[in-house]
Amino acid sequence: MARIFKYIAYILSGILILVLLLLLFTQTPVFRNIVREKAVKAVNEQFNGTWALERLDGNFFSNLTLHGFSVKLHPDDTLVSFDRLLLNYSLLPLLDDMVQVNEIVLDGLHGNMVQKPDSSWTFQKLFPQKSVKEDTIPDEPLKLTFDLGLLRLNDGRVNFQTLDTIVPAHVKELNMEVGGIYGPNSLSMELGHLGFLTPPGITDLEHFQVEISREDTTWFINDFEFRTPRNQMSAEGNY
Secondary structure, three states: OHHHHHHHHHHHHHHHHHHHHHHHHOOOHHHHHHHHHHHHHHHHHHOOOEEEEEEEEEOOOOEEEEEEEEEEEEOOEEEEEEEEEEEEEEOHHHHHOEEEEEEEEEEOOEEEEEEOOOOOEHHHHHOOOOOOOOOOOOOOOOOOEEEEEEEEEEEEEEEEEOOOOOOOOEEEEEEEEEEEEEEOOEEEEEEEEEEEEOOOOOOOEOEEEEEEEEEOOEEEEEEEEEEOOOOEEEEEEEO
16 A cells, blocks of 8 residues: 555656646746747738747746737838837636736837728738628627736837828827726726827827726716827816
8 A cells, every 4th residue: 555655656746847847848938939939820820911029038927028029011011010018917817707917018119000092901901801601699798807907108109191181190209008997897997198299290299198987877087188289188077
């Protein structure tokens, strides 16, 4: 009997060591590079264009950092790119049907929005057209709650080529801080800051902030402030 327990202890010890080795392997650059290559390959197979990611960091259990991301329709036509995307999140709340993202930091976002004569946008080409099939299964109500602690956008730039002359040719030094909660029984958003610069002759946005929430059918707006170099406006209310 003692020999049986001894064998069982050896087996359990071996399994524990194997699990620990696997966990350690997930923290190595080799594993992260494998995940990066597999993810990029899968995305390129599912969508049009060329999707690229230079490096992937993080422990996967609580944080990830993406470096050097870009999407191109043609070799010299970048639709969107960014220098770094940092994600801090918690996995345990998933047990309570909650997706909890503590922080998202996006650095160096650069986008090109081009509108074609038929009013469609070039980025729509990224998504393959699928045959329309009649959906016989009714949509189920959303059961998950999404909790975003903070989304911070630093020093972004978006270029526009549109049919509407009111839209500026670009916005640069685009900075934003926003957070919120969305779920079956809750909805709130807190925009702490939004600001950007535009070409000469078009008003810059120095600061925009607002808190929006909903309870039943009533909407609440608090701490509304809109400021440009020439104007400033603030308001609060229930609707």
